[in-house]
Amino acid sequence: xxxxxxxxxDKPSDSKPLIALRAVxxxxxxxxxxxxxxxxxxxxxxxxxxxxxxxxxxxxxxxNLLCGIxxxxxxxxxxxxxxxxxxRDWSRLRRFRIGIVFQEFNLIPTLTALENVELALLGRRLxxxxxxxxxxxxxxxxxxxxxxxxxxTRLSGGERQRVAIARAxxxxxxxxxxxxxxxxxxxxxxxxxxxxxxxxxETTGMTLILVTHDDAxxxxxxRQVRIRDGVIVDDTNPAVxxxxxxxxxxxxxxx
Ligand code: ADP
Ligand code: MG
Numbered sequence: 692x693x694x695x696x697x698x699x700x701d702k703p704s705d706s707k708p709l710i711a712l713r714a715v716x717x718x719x720x721x722x723x724x725x726x727x728x729x730x731x732x733x734x735x736x737x738x739x740x741x742x743x744x745x746x747x748x749x750x751x752x753x754x755n756l757l758c759g760i761x762x763x764x765x766x767x768x769x770x771x772x773x774x775x776x777x778x779r780d781w782s783r784l785r786r787f788r789i790g791i792v793f794q795e796f797n798l799i800p801t802l803t804a805l806e807n808v809e810l811a812l813l814g815r816r817l818x819x820x821x822x823x824x825x826x827x828x829x830x831x832x833x834x835x836x837x838x839x840x841x842x843x844t845r846l847s848g849g850e851r852q853r854v855a856i857a858r859a860x861x862x863x864x865x866x867x868x869x870x871x872x873x874x875x876x877x878x879x880x881x882x883x884x885x886x887x888x889x890x891x892x893e894t895t896g897m898t899l900i901l902v903t904h905d906d907a908x909x910x911x912x913x914r915q916v917r918i919r920d921g922v923i924v925d926d927t928n929p930a931v932x933x934x935x936x937x938x939x940x941x942x943x944x945x946x
Pocket of ligand 1 (some may be wrong): 744
C-alpha cells in the first residue's frame with residue numbers, strides 16, 4: 692500500500708484548525724538552548740502530516756507540545772481555536788481525544804498486551820467486561836488477536852508497537868501523534884507498523900501526525916513539515932499557504 696493520504700488540505704482558511712501552535716518558543720537552560728523558535732503550525736481535522744528533520748531539530752518537542760506533555764516557554768497551543776493552559780484540560784484531551792505512540796513503546800512490561808490496552812480505558816467508567824471487549828476488538832484490529840494474553844516482553848518489537856498503537860486508539864482519538872514509531876524496528880516490522888498507521892488513518896478519518904526519519908513513510912503523508920534548528924523551514928500542502936518566518940530571538944521571546 693503506497694497511496695498518499697489526502698485529506699484535510701481543502702479546508703477554508705478561516706475555519707478553526709483542530710490544533711494550532713501560535714508563535715511558540717520552547718527554550719531550555721534559561722534560553723541557552725532553543726528547541727523551537729517562533730513556530731506557527733495549523734493541523735486540520737483529517738490531516739496526515741509527517742514531521743521530518745535531523746536529530747535534535749525539535750521534532751519531539753513539537754509533538755510533546757501538541758499533546759501537553761510539555762508546555763511552550765512563550766506562545767500558545769490551541770485546540771479547536773481555544774488556548775489550552777491547564778494540566779487538567781490536557782489530561783482530559785489525552786484521555787479522550789489524543790492518542791500517542793512513542794519510539795520506545797512505553798508499555799508496562801509485567802502486563803499482557805490486553806491489560807496494557809485495558810489500562811487506557813480505566814478512566815472511562817466501563818465495566819470490566821466492556822473494557823475487555825473493547826481492548827480485545829482493538830487488538831484484533833492491529834493483528835494481535837492470537838497474542839493478546841502474552842506478557843508484552845514476550846512479544847517482538849513490531850508486536851509491541853502494535854500493542855502501543857492499540858492502546859493509543861482504544862479511546863477512538865481524533866488525533867494520533869506518533870514520535871518515530873518505527874525507529875526501533877527492523878525494516879519489515881517498520882513497514883508493517885507504518886501500513887497499520889496509514890490504514891487506521893484512512894479507515895477512521897483520524898488525524899495523523901507522524902514524526903519519521905523514513906522518507907518513504909513521510910512521502911505517504913499528504914503533507915510534510917520540515918524542522919531545522921527549531922524552525923519550520925518547509926511545509927508542503929498546508930491548508931493555509933506556508934510562509935517561512937524569521938525566528939525571533941528565543942531568549943527575548945521567552946521573557
Ligand atoms: P528531535 O526530536 O528532533 O531529535 P528534540 O525535540 O528532542 O529533537 O530536541 C530539540 C533540542 O532541544 C535538542 O537540542 C535537545 O538537546 C534540546 N532539548 C530537548 N529537551 C531538552 C531538555 N529537557 N533540556 C535541555 N535541552 C533539551
Ligand atoms: Mg525526537
